Amino acid sequence: MSHAHHHDHDHDTKPSWLVGDNQRKADEIAHHFSKIMEVLELDLTDPHLKDTPERVGRMYLEIFRGLQADADPKITVFPNEEKYSNMVVVSNIDYFSVCSHHMIPFFGQAHVAYIPSEKIIGLSKIARIVDYFARRPQLQERLTEQIVDFMDDKLKPKGTIAVLEGRHMCMEMRGIEKVGAATSTSAIRGCFEEQRVRDEFFELIRK
Ligand SMILES: [Zn+2]
Structure with missing residues (x-):
């Protein structure tokens, strides 16, 4: 047996x-x-x-659940009553997606941050946003942009950033890229354009 x-x-x-x-x-x-x-x-x-x-x-x-009309994450936004104005960072979010060009997986970790203005969201929601946009045929670059666009749209923060690391099976299985090599992408909005703000983010995700 x-x-x-x-x-x-x-x-x-x-x-x-x-x-x-x-x-x-x-x-x-x-x-x-x-x-x-x-x-x-x-x-x-x-x-x-x-x-x-x-x-x-x-x-x-x-x-490909993210393609379905009812799959968008139901994000409850809260007023930022404490006037919290420091960086909110959620790092090491595992994601799994599928390459649009070859229809086989790419996967890795996402690191997302924002600096609140009037609105905040529950921290667990950030992982849900990543998951929603990952669950469809994707490009890592577009996935990264869609995450920050969604954050920017829902929260109107002072700034937001997403950095994604990904391993692409369409490259590794065909021997195009060295096995285990990670592709990094980033997208930024607002105050993350400033070097000093970005440096703080990278310092925080390294921990
Ligand atoms: Zn591919």
Whole structure:
């Protein structure tokens, strides 16, 4: 008896969101993915491949959850009553995304900060914002910009910054980039344009 079934438990119970339009999309992806498998001359009767099109259909909806209209993070903004005006930094946020060009993963850590003006948000919400924009076919550069645009739009802060480090499987698996090499991107708004403010941020995320 094999104990290597840890990865196929997910197709027994149907997730609650897999209804209506989501079910239709998952079925359609499964249909087309089975065609790709046929082109690759894979044996679709193999026990480990026969349900793969359905699994891929469901998985695409999960990892691309950010494409769905109701998926945007519900951010409650609070008035900055204490007039807190120091930098708020959330570092080492793990994210997982998929490269728009090759449809395979890139992943890494995001470091996000803002300096409040009139509004503040719960710290856990910053990780949700990163996750929302990561869950769609993406470019690391665009993901980084979308995070700061969202922060800027919701909070109207004095400034905001996002720095992302990412490992791209489309480069590493094909041997284009050295394995383990990280790509860094950053986006800044407002007072983070100032060297002194940026220096403080980098000092804080190094800790
Ligand atoms: Zn790529």
